[in-house]
Amino acid sequence: MDSAAIDRFEASRGRLASLAYRLLGSAADAEDAVQDLFLRWQAADRERIEAPEAWLTKVVTNLCVDRLRSAQTRHERAAGAWLPEPLLEGDPMLGPAETFEQRESVSLAVLILMERLSPVERAAYVLREAFSYPHAEIAGFLGISESASQQHVHRARRRITAERRGSDEVDAASARRIVEEFLAAATSGRTERLVAMLTADATALSDGYGLARRLLRYSTRERIAAYVRAGFRPTPAKRRLAGGSPAFHVALVNGSPAVLAAVGGRVVGAVAFAISNGKVASLHGIAAAERLARLNEAWRQHEPDAPITTAW
Template sequence: MDEYLADRFEAHRAHLIAVAYRMLGSLAEAEDAVQEAWLRLARVDHDSIDNLGGWLTTAVSRVCLDLLRSRRSRREDSFEEQLPDPMVVMDDGTEPEQQVVLADSIGMALLVVLDSLNPAERLAFVLHDMFAMPFDQIAPILGKSSAATKMIASRARRRVQGGTPRLDADLPRQRRAVAAFLAAARDGSFDALLSLLDPDVVLRADSGVGGIQIMRGAPVVAGLLDTFHQFANRYDVVPALVNGVAGLLSTADGSPMSVIAFTVADDRITGIDLLADSTRLAALPLPTTHPSR
């Protein structure tokens, strides 16, 4: 394939990765989907493509739809699910605009809700609501009419709005709540921890064994104090931005042990998403940490 076309493809790569990641919640699968679109491009007459960006977005969307359907079938057989891949950067105390936008568009809590949609709903919602693709362009991907596609997206939108917890956009307020959580965990203070948790807090933990473990309610989550205490004092734990929201990254001898994303509203922690699957963590592009204590 000629260098000119390759350069044009690379110009669209970031957008294609963004689409695929929101579709799949997996960084590795997003990369694979974009690579497959590149291979499909090599098999068509390039002169027949009027809008390369649109063609590539459609190609990636079709690949993602196939992957989502295959994944759904596997999960129905295994009854196992997993948390989405987090996007993690070190938190230096600033408020970078791109992280704020990321939190608004694809925070971990939203990704978890997207994972509960069926493949058609997820594709329609992501393409229309996140990337403003018209329904008449989404419909052929789903093999539906524009009217039916609009109804699918509307149904998905209601489920997303009903299932995504409210998030304080103020990053400093998020940081204060997370710092207080870490202090309470290090001190082993049940009362301090309980005071930080919303009464309806939900903790989702993915250790890579047995699917996602879900715990609900402040007393239940605070009851994990001994686990939090060991985590906070055994590992090196540093502030991080996880999909644009305040979180924590823990390591031991340079190896990642966990990534935690917090959902904070009205200075209370309403959601905790904890990924502690060592195999997945080792494969993620996590930042290098330096001892914090």
């Protein structure tokens, strides 16, 4: 393959990776899909491809749809232990962020909700909401009619809007304030402060420090507060599991405020928040090492602010 063909592909790699991440919810799987795409591009009769960008988008979309349809993927995600792979603010895989829809489509909350869509619905929704493709092009990418594309997007948008918890956009200063207040409440020993920070219909999901076989789910303010208080209560067993006493940092993860627990320059856990009307509408706790691999790569190149607290 000549250098011009390689350059053309590399110029599109970032956009294609961010599309694949939104479709799969996993940076590792997105990278695999883009590598598979490169092999297809290498083997293709490129002189007959009139619109390379459209061709690349179509192929990577269908590679991702095939992955979502695969028996192995369905089994892994149906097992109840799947959460999206969180990405640190500034990661190029987060992709376009000019509009609210683009930013929201990569939030952990929406990535989880998109798991409930069919692969084609998910693809149509992402292509429309995050990348603003017209329905005619989406139909061509997915091999469906234009009216079917419209229906898929409409159904996906309706389901996500109905089930979404929290949609407030939060800047870095607001994120820090929210995380500081949350940590103060979590470490105070009193769950009433935590309950007051939660919306009436708040939810929480956790992978149980990476050890649970199924996700831990909490759906009342009192249960969420008790779970959070227990999670932040220091114990020798937790310090052994983490490899030391972690420092807690404020960060933006997938556009949402988050607290990261770091030991020796390595992130060992992340809790991301969705905010609604100034309160916490949902929490996502992730500690499985494989889900934090890419975030840790970015963290090692990151200059974090001073930790909020190191007492644990």
